Every structure is written in C-alpha cells, then in structure tokens.
Amino acid sequence: MDELLKAELANIKTGLETKTALEVKSQIDAFEAKVNTEFKSANAIELKSVKEELQGKLDALQAHADKLDLKLQEKGTAANVKSYDAVMQNALKDNFDSVSKVTKGKSTSLEIKAVGNMTIATNLTGSAVATVQDGVSIVPSQKINFTDLVPTVNSATGIYVIYRETGAEGSISTQTEGASKSQQDYDLTAVTFNAAYLSGFTRYSKQMAQDLPFLQSFLPMALRRDYFKAENLQFYTALAAAATASTTAKTVDVEQLVDDMGSLEAIDYDVTGIVLNPKDWANIAITKPNDYSLPGIVTFVNGKLAINGVPVYKASWVPVDKYLMGDWAYAKKIAVDGLAVEFFEQDADNVTKNLITARIEQRVVLGIDRPNAFILGDFGNVV
Known part of the structure; x- marks a missing residue:
C-alpha cells in the first residue's frame, strides 16, 4: 500500500484518539488492514485519489466530532462524552463496509444522530392523530324571540x-x-x-x-x-x-x-x-x-x-x-x-x-x- 496513504491514516487515527474511546481506534485499525488488502494491487495514482476522498470524509467526521465535543464540554458531563463515543462507534460499525469500498468516483456518506428521548416535536414529521368533534360548536341563539x-x-x-x-x-x-x-x-x-x-x-x-x-x-x-x-x-x-x-x-x-x-x-x-x-x-x-x-x-x-x-x-x-x-x-x-x-x-x-x-x-x-x-x-x- 502507498506509504503516503498509510501516513495519512496514522495521522487520522492519532487525531481521533483524543476525541473517542479505544474502540474507535480499533475500528480504524481494522479499516486500515482492510484497505491494505483490497487496494494492495492498486497503482499509486489511484491510491492517492482514494486517499483524498477518504481524507475528505474523515476530515468532515473529525470537524463534526470537534463541534460535538465543544457542546459536550460546555455541558461538562463525562456521561455525554461517552454517549457520543458510543454513537461514533456504532456509526463507523454500521457504515464500515460502504466506507471501505470507496474508490475514485464512488463516495459514501456517514450520518451521526445522537440518541435521545422521542418527542412529537423532534421525532414526528407531520401531524399527530387528532380526535375531531362531530358538528360545530355553534354561537347560541337569543334566549327569547x-x-x-x-x-x-x-x-x-x-x-x-x-x-x-x-x-x-x-x-x-x-x-x-x-x-x-x-x-x-x-x-x-x-x-x-x-x-x-x-x-x-x-x-x-x-x-x-x-x-x-x-x-x-x-x-x-x-x-x-x-x-x-x-x-x-x-x-x-x-x-x-x-x-x-x-x-x-x-x-x-x-x-x-x-x-x-x-x-x-x-x-x-x-x-x-x-x-x-x-x-x-x-x-x-x-x-x-x-x-x-x-x-x-x-x-x-x-x-x-x-x-x-x-x-x-x-x-x-x-x-x-x-x-x-x-x-x-x-x-x-x-x-x-x-x-x-x-x-x-x-x-x-x-x-x-x-x-x-x-x-x-x-x-x-x-x-x-x-x-x-x-x-x-x-x-x-x-x-
């Protein structure tokens, strides 16, 4: 595998270590191994292109992680950080196959949504089920004509x-x-x-x-x-x-x-x-x-x-x-x-x-x- 791609992956891994748990590092290691296997015969030009696409995806992921970390730090709770790490791990795990198959001209996206309580305001698109009263609540007539x-x-x-x-x-x-x-x-x-x-x-x-x-x-x-x-x-x-x-x-x-x-x-x-x-x-x-x-x-x-x-x-x-x-x-x-x-x-x-x-x-x-x-x-x- 191209040495430049290996170096870039090492840098990405190091950057995420400060933001996620050890499981994330493990997932990236596995990702690196799979890339080495699948792209072993690829030429340097193609690898460079793949590296640039992967780098762009992971850079966006890193930026998103930074923003979430700032919000979590403002809340000041370790539990929330762990929660984010767990979400990150699940996202990488669920989308690992699609990310690892990225090649020139073929990209993928990775969406992360924090787990939370379900409410109508945040989890429902459209209107809730309403009960409609029969007829009209009519204005009263005069008491005597x-x-x-x-x-x-x-x-x-x-x-x-x-x-x-x-x-x-x-x-x-x-x-x-x-x-x-x-x-x-x-x-x-x-x-x-x-x-x-x-x-x-x-x-x-x-x-x-x-x-x-x-x-x-x-x-x-x-x-x-x-x-x-x-x-x-x-x-x-x-x-x-x-x-x-x-x-x-x-x-x-x-x-x-x-x-x-x-x-x-x-x-x-x-x-x-x-x-x-x-x-x-x-x-x-x-x-x-x-x-x-x-x-x-x-x-x-x-x-x-x-x-x-x-x-x-x-x-x-x-x-x-x-x-x-x-x-x-x-x-x-x-x-x-x-x-x-x-x-x-x-x-x-x-x-x-x-x-x-x-x-x-x-x-x-x-x-x-x-x-x-x-x-x-x-x-x-x-x-």
Whole structure:
C-alpha cells in the first residue's frame, strides 16, 4: 500500500484518539488492514485519489466530532462524552463496509444522530392523530324571540289592514223624561301594514359540503338563529317607536316599573309582560333590603322573575337601561308565507364554479293594533 496513504491514516487515527474511546481506534485499525488488502494491487495514482476522498470524509467526521465535543464540554458531563463515543462507534460499525469500498468516483456518506428521548416535536414529521368533534360548536341563539311574546297571524297578501278606533263624540247618559236620548259616534282609521321579505343567503362550494358533512345541518341552524336576531331587532325598533314614552318620576328600577304598570292599567290595559336587557333583569333580581329579602312585590321562583305577578323577560335585543312593557295581545307578527331555508345549485354562476346557495327568508311585518298599549321606559342608570 502507498506509504503516503498509510501516513495519512496514522495521522487520522492519532487525531481521533483524543476525541473517542479505544474502540474507535480499533475500528480504524481494522479499516486500515482492510484497505491494505483490497487496494494492495492498486497503482499509486489511484491510491492517492482514494486517499483524498477518504481524507475528505474523515476530515468532515473529525470537524463534526470537534463541534460535538465543544457542546459536550460546555455541558461538562463525562456521561455525554461517552454517549457520543458510543454513537461514533456504532456509526463507523454500521457504515464500515460502504466506507471501505470507496474508490475514485464512488463516495459514501456517514450520518451521526445522537440518541435521545422521542418527542412529537423532534421525532414526528407531520401531524399527530387528532380526535375531531362531530358538528360545530355553534354561537347560541337569543334566549327569547319577539314572536314568543306576540301572536302570529297569516295574511294572503303582503298588504294587511286593520281598523283602529281613534276617537268618539257624544256620550251615553241617563235620559230625561220627554227629552231626546244622548247620541254617541265613533271614529275609525284604517291602518295599513306592508309586509316585506326579511332574508339572507350564504354561498359555499361543493367541495366544502363534501369535506365537511355537518355543513348541511349547521347552516339551517345558523341561518335561523341569525334570521330571528334580525327579526327581533326589527320588531323591537318598530314597537319602541310606536309605544308611549314613560313619564314616571320614580328613580328606583322596580318602582319605575310598578308606576308604569299602574299607568297602563289606569287606561284598562292588562300588562302581560315586561321585557328588558339581561343586565337590568339582574339588577332587579339582586335588589334587596338590609335583611336580604326581595321587595314584597317582587317574586323570584325557579329562575323566573315577576313583579306584581307580571313576568319579566330577559331579551338581549332590548338595549341596556331600556324596558318595554304592555299588553302584548295588541301587537302581532303578520306573515305572508312560512319561514323557509332553501338550497339552490342553479343560482348566478354556481354551475360554473361548483357552488351552492343557501337562502332563508320570510315575508313579514309587525302589526300594532294599539300603540298606547305599550310603554317604553328608561331606567336612567346609564349616563
């Protein structure tokens, strides 16, 4: 074997002795013997080429060992150094055949990976197995809808007319013998309510429908929830604009409500419900004298609050600090058709884009028979 190659191998062996255990030296000795045998008949030029390739591989290995040694020295534990020596020995042993067969134009690589604890972050390529919950964690609906308080009537057309009594002249009185009886007349006004479609739609791809099977059940629930939110707000706005504004001089919340109840009952309306924001409902529920009992006129049983026997409803569609009370039989939801959720593939450019349209709509209007059957009040708590 070429003497220059022998000298280079001796230098490599000496350099590694300071970095690895005696077993590494033994492996290199064996490597040297095998090279002597396999390349005994090779010429000097070929041996020089082989030596250069081997030298490059082992130089890279030496540099890697130096870097690892510096890190191990920083940690300052002999156990880690031994661990590295063991890894180095295993790497040389596992790759000895491929390294020893290196010739001109044929190279090999040697990778060293330190043994450690397996973790998802370091040992897994990709994602771990996930458990997927069925359906959607949906945003809740409002606790009470306007239509829970008023009746619903159907109309054959979108034009709904009521005749409202608006005045009277004369009187009914005791007749004086021989005199004319008293005369009474009444004034009526036709009031027209025009229904309009309250609607909305969403559009999604067929791929989404296929890949998310729960979409067909989720969308109708979500659309109905948001439809009623819109209807609640529309009907509240209409009734609040028509209702009589409170004129009570009371400043305590419960006293204001009781005073306004008296005002409605004084003109012969029955107060069948009080609607207010959940925050104001809570303020009333925790109104307590020093003995921690509720005011005598307020009852709170099984989560249901009542004032003088009149139920108090929590509705998030009523603004904070406002309340609406009245005889709810004097308002109604007028519906021309039923609330419908429908799906369409033939809509706009759905065919060319593989889309599906989901639509919700109903033609409705709030009919108010007697605006003065309702009072809109302000607690005056919000500045």
